[in-house]
Amino acid sequence: MDLFLNIFIGGLLIGGIYSLVSMGLSLQYGVGKVYNIAHGEFLMFGAFITYWLQSMGVNPLVAVVINAPLMFIVGFILYRTVFTGIRVRSPNPGVFESNGMLAAFGLYFIVQNIAVLIWGSTPYSYQYLNTSVALGPSDFHLNRIIAAVFAIAIGVIFYIFLASTRSGKAIRAAAQDTATAGLMGVDINFVLAMCFGFGAAMAGIAGTLISVCYPIQTTMGLGYTVIATVVITLGGLGSIPGSFIGGFIIGIITTGVAYWEPGLAVAAYYIIFIILLLVRPKGIMGR
Amino acid sequence: MNLSNISWRKLGLNAGVPLVILIALIFVPFYGSWADYGITLFSLFLVYIILAVAWAMFTGSTGYLSLATAAFYGIGFYAAALLYPAEGALVPLFVVVLVGAAVSFVLAFIVGAITLRLKGIYFAMFTLGLVLLMYQVVNYWLISVLGIRGIVVALESNEVIYYYLVGILVVSILVAYFIKRSKWGLALRSIGDNEEAAAHTGVNVTMIKILVFAISAALMGAVGVIVATKTTYVDANTAFNPMISFSPALMAIFGGMGNLYGPAIGATIFTYIQEILQTGSLKNYYMLIFGLILIATILYLPSGMMGLIQNLWNRIKGARRRALTRG
Amino acid sequence: MHLLEGKGVTIHFGGLAAVSDVDFYVDKGEVVGLIGPNGAGKTTLFNLISAALQPKPGEIFFKGKKISGMAPFKICRLGIARTFQTVKVFSNLPVIDNVRIGALFGAQKRLKGNVNPEVNELIKFVGLTEVANTPARDLTLAYQKRIEVARALATKPEVLLLDEMMAGLNPTELTESMELVKKIQQRGVTVVMIEHVMRAIMGICDRIIVLDYGKKIAEGTPKEIAGSKTVIEVYLGVTNVGSKKA
Numbered sequence: 028m029d030l031f032l033n034i035f036i037g038g039l040l041i042g043g044i045y046s047l048v049s050m051g052l053s054l055q056y057g058v059g060k061v062y063n064i065a066h067g068e069f070l071m072f073g074a075f076i077t078y079w080l081q082s083m084g085v086n087p088l089v090a091v092v093i094n095a096p097l098m099f100i101v102g103f104i105l106y107r108t109v110f111t112g113i114r115v116r117s118p119n120p121g122v123f124e125s126n127g128m129l130a131a132f133g134l135y136f137i138v139q140n141i142a143v144l145i146w147g148s149t150p151y152s153y154q155y156l157n158t159s160v161a162l163g164p165s166d167f168h169l170n171r172i173i174a175a176v177f178a179i180a181i182g183v184i185f186y187i188f189l190a191s192t193r194s195g196k197a198i199r200a201a202a203q204d205t206a207t208a209g210l211m212g213v214d215i216n217f218v219l220a221m222c223f224g225f226g227a228a229m230a231g232i233a234g235t236l237i238s239v240c241y242p243i244q245t246t247m248g249l250g251y252t253v254i255a256t257v258v259i260t261l262g263g264l265g266s267i268p269g270s271f272i273g274g275f276i277i278g279i280i281t282t283g284v285a286y287w288e289p290g291l292a293v294a295a296y297y298i299i300f301i302i303l304l305l306v307r308p309k310g311i312m313g314r
Numbered sequence: 315m316n317l318s319n320i321s322w323r324k325l326g327l328n329a330g331v332p333l334v335i336l337i338a339l340i341f342v343p344f345y346g347s348w349a350d351y352g353i354t355l356f357s358l359f360l361v362y363i364i365l366a367v368a369w370a371m372f373t374g375s376t377g378y379l380s381l382a383t384a385a386f387y388g389i390g391f392y393a394a395a396l397l398y399p400a401e402g403a404l405v406p407l408f409v410v411v412l413v414g415a416a417v418s419f420v421l422a423f424i425v426g427a428i429t430l431r432l433k434g435i436y437f438a439m440f441t442l443g444l445v446l447l448m449y450q451v452v453n454y455w456l457i458s459v460l461g462i463r464g465i466v467v468a469l470e471s472n473e474v475i476y477y478y479l480v481g482i483l484v485v486s487i488l489v490a491y492f493i494k495r496s497k498w499g500l501a502l503r504s505i506g507d508n509e510e511a512a513a514h515t516g517v518n519v520t521m522i523k524i525l526v527f528a529i530s531a532a533l534m535g536a537v538g539v540i541v542a543t544k545t546t547y548v549d550a551n552t553a554f555n556p557m558i559s560f561s562p563a564l565m566a567i568f569g570g571m572g573n574l575y576g577p578a579i580g581a582t583i584f585t586y587i588q589e590i591l592q593t594g595s596l597k598n599y600y601m602l603i604f605g606l607i608l609i610a611t612i613l614y615l616p617s618g619m620m621g622l623i624q625n626l627w628n629r630i631k632g633a634r635r636r637a638l639t640r641g
Numbered sequence: 642m643h644l645l646e647g648k649g650v651t652i653h654f655g656g657l658a659a660v661s662d663v664d665f666y667v668d669k670g671e672v673v674g675l676i677g678p679n680g681a682g683k684t685t686l687f688n689l690i691s692a693a694l695q696p697k698p699g700e701i702f703f704k705g706k707k708i709s710g711m712a713p714f715k716i717c718r719l720g721i722a723r724t725f726q727t728v729k730v731f732s733n734l735p736v737i738d739n740v741r742i743g744a745l746f747g748a749q750k751r752l753k754g755n756v757n758p759e760v761n762e763l764i765k766f767v768g769l770t771e772v773a774n775t776p777a778r779d780l781t782l783a784y785q786k787r788i789e790v791a792r793a794l795a796t797k798p799e800v801l802l803l804d805e806m807m808a809g810l811n812p813t814e815l816t817e818s819m820e821l822v823k824k825i826q827q828r829g830v831t832v833v834m835i836e837h838v839m840r841a842i843m844g845i846c847d848r849i850i851v852l853d854y855g856k857k858i859a860e861g862t863p864k865e866i867a868g869s870k871t872v873i874e875v876y877l878g879v880t881n882v883g884s885k886k887a
Contacts, residue, residue, distance in 0.1 A: 062435050064442075112613050124435050125379050126612050129567065132560060133612070136605030144598055249556070253446060256439050290454040297447040304432055304440060497745045504731045504742050511729035511789075514691055516717040516747030516796050 033165055034283045040171045042278025043178030044233050048251050049258035049270040050182060051229030057265025058202040058222040060120065061110050061127040066255060067248030068138035069098055069227045073234025074243040075142065078151055087155050087239050088177065094235055095228040102227025105134070106220035114219075135249075142245040152242035174236040181232060182271050185225070189267060198222055202265045250293070254281075257300045332487065339480050343473055353472045355589065357544070360479035361537055362585045364486050365562035366569070366577035368533040371490045372526050373563070374571030375502035378430070381559040382441035385448050386422060386531040388553035390414035390538020392452070395465035395548040398539075403468050411478065411539045418535025419528045426524035442559065449554035456550065464549030467542045478540045486533050490574055493529075498522060564604065568611050570618020579619055642705045644669045644831055645721070645800055650689055650699035659685045661855040662699075667800065672822065672832045674846035674863075678875060681852040683835045684726050687802050690833075691723045692716045703800075717747050722793035723802035726835070728785045730792075732778035736769050737761075739777055740791045747796020760795060767791045767821065783814045790821065794830070801825060803834040807841050819845055843867065851875070 048070060055063045076097070077090040085093075109130055117123035156173060159166035189195035200208040201218045209215040233251070237243065258277050262269025277296065284295040342356045365383060373380050393414035397404050405413075429440045456462055493499050501522050504512040513519045542548050562581065569580020584604075591600045615622055643666035650663045660682040667673050675683050688694040690701055692713045701709040708716055722743075731739050740763055744756040764773050767787040772780060777788055786806050793801055807818050819841050825832055826845075836842045842849060842863065849866045851859040853875045859866060866872055 062439070109609060109613070116613070116616065121377070125377065125438070126616075128379065128435065128438060129563075130609050130612050132564075133605040133608035136560075136601040136608070140599065140602035140605070249446075253443060256443075260436075260439075290458050291450070293450040294447055294454070297443050297450075300440070300443055301428070304436060305428065500734075500738060500742055501746060503734060503738075507731035507733050508729045510693065511725065511731065511792075512742070513713040514693070514717055514723055515743045515792055516714050517742065518712075518714045518746075520712075 029165070030286075034286055035279060036167065037286075038279030038282035039275055040167065040175040040278075041282060042275035043175035043182075044236050044274075045254055045258055045278050046182055046271045046274025047178045047229050047233040047236070049255040049262065049274050050185065050267055051226035051233070052252070052255040053226075053259045053262070053265060053267060053270040054198075054222045054229075055226035056259065058198060059106065059110070059219045059226070060114075060124055060205070061106075061131055061223065062124065063134075063223075063226065064128065064131045064252055065135040065138055065248075066226065066230055067250065067252035068135055068142070069102070069230035069248075070234040070237070070251050071142060071243070071245060071248040072138065073098060073231030074238040074247070075146055075151075075234075075245070076231075077235040077238045078153060078243060081153055081155070081238075087153075087235060088173070091232055091235050094231045098231030099224040099228040101224075103220045103224035105227075106223035107216070109134070110223065111216050111220065139245065139248070146245050148245050150242040150244045153238075155239050168240065170239045174239050178233070178236055181229070185229075186267060186271070194218075194221065253293075254296060257296045257303075260300060260303050336480075336484065339483075343476060350472075353476050357472070357476050357479055358589070359582050359585050360476075360483050361541055362562060362565060362581040363578045364479070364483050364537050365534060365558070366566040366581040367483075367486050367490055367574070368530040368537075369562045370566040370571045370577040371486075371493060371533075372523075372530045374566065374577075375494075375499065375506050376523060376526070377506040378523070378527075379435075379438040379563075380441050380527065380530075381438055381556075381563070382422070382425065382444050382531070383534055383562055384445045384554050384556055384558035385441070386418040386534035387538040387541075387558050388445075388448060388452075388550075388555075389418045389421065390535040390540075391542040391548045391553035393417060393535070394467045394539045394542035398468050398543065400466040400468050400546070407470065407474070407478070407539075407543070411482075411536050414535040414539035415532040416535075418538075419532040422528040422531030423524055426527040427520075430520060430523045430527065442556070445554055445556055445559055449550050452554065453550040464547050467546050467548055469546050470540075470543040472544075475540055475544050479537070482533065482536050482540070487574065489529060489533070493526065494574065498526070502526060561604075564608050564611075566618075568607065568615075568618055570615075570620030570622075572617055573620045573624075576618050576620035583619070643667060643702075644704060645690070645833075646702045647686075647690070647696075648700050648702075650686070650696045650701060652685060652689060652694055652696055652699075658855045660689065660696075660852075663852070663855070663857045665850055665857065665860075667831060667833055669799075669831055670826070670829070671847045672826050672834065672845050674842045674849040675833060675835045675852065676837070676842060676849060676866075677852035677858075680854075682855040683852055684804055685855075686852070687723060687804055687833075687835065690716075691721060691802060714746070717796055717798075720797070720799035721802065722747065722796045722798035722800070724786065724789035724793055724804055724806060726804040726808075728782065728789060730777040730785045730788050733776055735774045735776055736764060736780070736788055736791075737773045739788050740764055740795045743792040743795030747793075747798075763791045763795055766794070766824070768817070783810055783818075786810075786818075787821075790825075794825070794828075798830060800831045800833065803832060803836075805835055805837065807836055807838045815841065 052063065052066045055061050055066065073094050076094050077087050080090040080093065081087045110127055113126050113130055114123050117126060156170040158169045160169045160172060189199060197208070197213045197218045198221070200211065200213055201215060205215060254277065258273040259270050261276060262273030277299070280299065281292050281295055285292040339356070343353050365387070369380065369383055372378065394410055397410045397413060398407065425444060429437055432440060501512065501517045504515070504517060505519055505523060509519055545552060565580040565584045566577035568584065569578065570576035588600060591597055591603065611618065645667040647663060647665045650660055651658060652660050663686065675686065677683055685694065689696050692708070692711055696709050699709070700707055703719055703721060708719065731742065737760060740760045741756060744760050764770055767790050769784060769787055769791065772784065777785060790806065803822070807815055810818055815838065822832060822834065822845050846863055849861065849863055850857060851866060851872050858875060859869050859872050861869070
């Protein structure tokens with residue numbers, strides 16, 4: 028029983044970060060229609076910027092204040108330059124999706140290369156609140172608990188933003204039907220770029236939280252992109268609450284598998300992914 | 315202009331040009347002092363040309379973005395590792411090539427049967443996931459179960475490797491050509507245009523997609539076997555490297571997929587750029603340049619180099635025709 | 642035995658019955674009209690017949706053989722071809738290749754060798770000879786609809802399902818299109834057509850089936866339908882006549 032509770036709590040802690048990464052990808056793919064394979068690279072960059080800031084004495088959690096807006100701006104500009112260009116040149120949405128994905132690959136190579144040039148490919152880590160706290164039957168690192176709380180808070184704030192502000196409504200309208208939203212007076216190019224920017228910012232924040240808990244490496248991005256892909260497939264493409272809940276579910280499942288056989292944790296994502304695609308490709312919260 | 319002229323020109327382009335290229339390729343190892351470097355460089359060209367042609371065979375017409383290339387290529391690696399180890403080959407090399415091709419074919423058939431019902435973007439995610447899964451599972455099996463990291467494969471001479479690659483290339487081109495020219499090629503293009511309409515017009519959409527996907531995978535598996543005898547050391551990192559999924563795709567897109575030459579030209583140009591960059595002072599910028607070219611191609615060269623060349627050619631011909639009629 | 646017959650055909654989307662317990666039949670040589678207000682389930686019924694969707698519950702028979710549950714390509718090869726409400730031509734292929742695919746893959750006894758004479762005949766039949774080598778994407782909607790007809794006919798169907806072939810056509814095109822349907826009937830092909838253009842429906846159909854909210858509410862000759870109280874109520878009391886989407 029204690030074991031299950033441990034796995035459950037451990038899964039929730041990592042699940043908060045997964046939720047955040049996945050909500051970002053869900054915005055980029057579900058609304059912006061770009062399956063951004065470089066999503067994890069924004070996360071990696073966020074983690075390294077945090078590392079660099081904390082080495083200069085900035086509190087890692089405060090680094091978010093610099094990190095998130097920076098990622099937002101980068102994402103926004105990228106969408107306005109590259110992806111909007113592809114969108115207007117594509118004859119139909121299907122072509123845009125595949126060309127957008129290929130361009131995202133290009134982005135992945137570029138960001139990876141720049142990161143390796145700056146930081147190489149060895150792991151980096153620092154200590155922050157690395158004390159143990161009793162939670163349930165056993166002890167957990169304080170930094171992980173704080174990271175999870177932080178992730179959940181940001182998820183909730185973003186959900187409130189979507190539900191109650193004017194920009195949030197524009198985003199939800201665009202997610203339902205891009206073309207119609209455009210006809211109703213939503214500035215589509217702006218809203219889609221904003222979604223991409225928010226997606227990048229969430230990846231950046233997730234990067235900060237990961238750097239607080241775990242060692243970081245320039246090659247870590249792709250793995251998180253894969254996890255986020257599984258989560259948004261589980262939660263339903265474009266469904267923000269679906270990604271939020273899906274993150275915790277995947278967190279718990281992978282923690283369980285990792286407990287039993289760490290070498291097969293990634294294989295577990297993939298098998299969940301296969302089953303999902305075959306049984307319910309719309310996801311648990313899909314329309 | 316009379317009819318016999320046209321058919322001669324067509325024949326020349328369809329059979330003559332490839333034949334000249336083939337003969338030139340056969341003599342590469344005999345070009346004197348340059349031959350040693352030439353054979354290595356040309357082997358590399360061939361590897362990427364085959365991968366790009368095989369990739370475009372399926373994706374070029376159906377539009378299903380497959381990122382599973384590295385999975386099938388990696389199977390070839392492990393076929394070589396298990397059947398053709400350095401301690402003593404169990405079977406002759408051509409049998410290993412056939413086994414690599416056959417196993418890739420079967421895996422692709424199964425994966426295709428499961429996933430080719432999925433819409434485009436899901437298929438891309440799924441195939442990339444397949445590469446990562448194979449990497450994890452093989453790594454787990456080697457390290458945790460067998461307690462080893464890699465396997466050493468028997469080394470083959472450069473000439474043997476080279477001629478095997480020429481052989482696989484010929485097979486690839488012939489297969490690609492016949493698929494393109496046959497009614498199956500037409501069916502593939504109809505699937506790319508509108509899958510639903512194709513199904514309601516009597517095309518067995520699922521079967522054709524799966525078969526062509528499996529055929530292209532078999533070619534990738536065969537290449538993997540040969541490359542393993544060149545690199546000689548096989549571990550999960552070299553076998554299931556996602557770059558092997560990305561590079562041929564970029565090369566084919568860069569070259570243009572509307573035409574059989576497109577992927578081959580794209581592969582040749584890129585492999586050469588890669589060679590120059592990796593030996594020169596810019597070797598750390600390869601991926602960066604690769605990414606920039608990919609984005610630029612998608613934005614500004616949607617039908618690739620061959621599309622560009624064709625457009626220019628049409629324009630020149632048009633200009634000439636206008637000049638003739640005017641004069 | 643009817644050529645095409647459906648018994649208790651039903652399908653739900655979410656909780657909503659898009660087609661509910663519909664019995665229908667089509668006899669050889671007929672032109673049957675399928676009408677009803679928007680969202681009545683007409684196109685859904687076509688999708689069920691051509692196996693894009695499966696009835697649940699319900700069964701569909703073709704020449705006495707149960708066809709519900711088969712793959713679309715098999716239905717096509719058995720002899721049921723269709724066109725689409727929103728045109729689905731192979732836009733990058735020239736007209737001739739669009740039709741050729743039907744001839745090469747659709748017919749049950751597929752021809753070995755040369756299908757060109759047959760393909761050219763069909764292209765002439767629908768009046769597209771002049772644009773035979775033009776990519777389908779460069780043609781007008783009226784032409785693309787004719788490509789779909791030629792492509793469907795190339796599969797040598799016994800039943801042809803036409804989904805709003807006449808929507809959005811100008812008066813000249815409409816007259817041509819009505820002629821075309823009559824010519825198709827003369828070729829010995831049985832036609833089922835969804836249509837909102839009443840002139841066409843009343844002018845060419847032998848029998849009309851009326852759907853409303855997924856249920857069959859009336860069936861009969863054009864005269865009977867034109868005089869039916871239920872049908873008039875549905876059309877004038879609930880929804881506008883002649884809108885384009887179903």
